[in-house]
Amino acid sequence: MAVNQEGILLDSGTNELEVIVFNVGEGTYGINVMKVREIIQTEPVTPIPNSHPHIEGMIRLRDEVLTVVNLMEVLGCVPSRDPSQDRFIVSELNKLKVAFRVSGVSRIHRISWEQIEKPTELSQGIQSATTGVVKMDEQMILLLDFEKIVVDINPSKGINVEQVRKLGKRERSMKKVVVAEDSAMLRKLLHQTLSEAGYDQITFFENGKEAWDYLEFIKAADDQQLEEEVQLLITDLEMPMMDGLHLTKRIKEDDVLKRIPIIIFSSLITDDLYHKGIAVGADKQVSKPEIIKLIEEIDLLI
Template sequence: MSEILLNAGTGEVEVVEFIVRGKHYAINVLKIKGIVTIDEVMPFPNTREEVAGLTNVRNEMDVVIDLSFVLHKVHTQDYKKALGLLCEFNETKVVFLVDQVNGIRRIGWNDIKQTTNIKAETLSIGSLMLDETIIILLDFETITIKAGIGNMWEAGTVSEDTIVSRQEKIMVVEDSRAIREMLKCVLEEAGFSNLKLFENGQLAKDYIFDLKEKFGAKFRQQVDLVITDVEMPILDGYSLTRAIKEDDTLKELPVIIFSSLITEELQHKGKELGADAQLSKPSMNELVKVINMFFGK
């Protein structure tokens, strides 16, 4: 396994580049459990159009999402000519159909541009240019949520014993609009109304370091806790955590890493950086419980 997969906060990421209907896309290599061939897909009755059905992968039934339909509104006609990216989101294994896999690329998060002037959900983390080719880094969690797959949070499901009525100041750093809004709803339902939302790690870092410049050691009067995703354009969550924890003034600020990349195998990354807690999406109720622990409830 290469060094980039073992170290955190390097500002780099390895992605698998793939093609769907002639266009180039990418996914973080850590999200892929395997690249598989598809023999047959059994359709599901009464499901969303992007859900092709079920397929047999290594003697397990896994859900298949047709990226051709998600991205271009055209169904894949011949599954045997496609490849499947086997991933796990929302505690469910998902196979994403693609036309071709080009290989692994190493890139810097600061090379990924975030499109902020598009108001609608773009289903992308960002885009970059490599060898004069535009590559879109897709937001696979949002694609999975929109397909209605996995364990979703629903309004009214926060446990009664976790509900608080406090004014602690919480920063939420999450590039996906869908998940950012979901986190906002969860935290507000749990009683936290003093929230600041950031769409990438650089914006959050600039805000925190501005607080340090203005207030010095008293910056904690302005922020009590940071919740950050890992995969974000410009500056990723690991690099944000490192910047906070390596600063003599900011290092006592609690940081919770909340990401689909949090697995037993990758827990060491956040620990090396000094993250105070790490939780895997979409454990929303567990997130609220952990927040309450930090605030002594």
């Protein structure tokens, strides 16, 4: 099953996403279609000696060698009762292609980000493994945190403050930056890395709606002071309530707020999806976890 990225949500910034629903053991999970390159039947896997327990091995898909991550191992599930129904979801995130083994794939749903609840309202166990929860058709679909799964296996694929320290001592900047990022872990890492780079006047929000409400509040108070209060906005793409594309589109369509430079910082910045950020007016787009590239773009914009 190939996934046609060009045909997905052609109108960028609609605050909608399409989710592929799949099973791992007895659980029902979802993945944003924008992360999926294709879904294929399973094939023999070549083991990798001394690899992480969650890594099943490698496969060759046409001219590429892909690592296979077994989600049954990641989630501690009982293996599939009928392995013939297993599938590989070939995903691209953080500029890395990975094949995830699942117990079966059912269908694609289109939903609004407003329908997604933060897992913080549920158990801690769910919170650590998912980015959101959506109730649909009398069932609960958990949106897995694939980026965290990859970083847990290979920490070098995450944001590291040591990378910034290699830039040497930098002057403190009084420029004020707004960041919309739903992951508490990434908010903490961004605070550490950007502060190390000299940008410590940062206001964080958990989703695009909170960031939008903040900008609207500043504009309503005194739109002449806007540029003194916000010199730059950095936004993730996948966020409950309001995603980064919709946030960017609303800002750039506003006669006052459109002056704010916007950097999209997301694991979904790929060659196939770059056009979506351009369509909504983003000034720059940087793929996670390229923190040095993000700092360079901040330097240029402010």
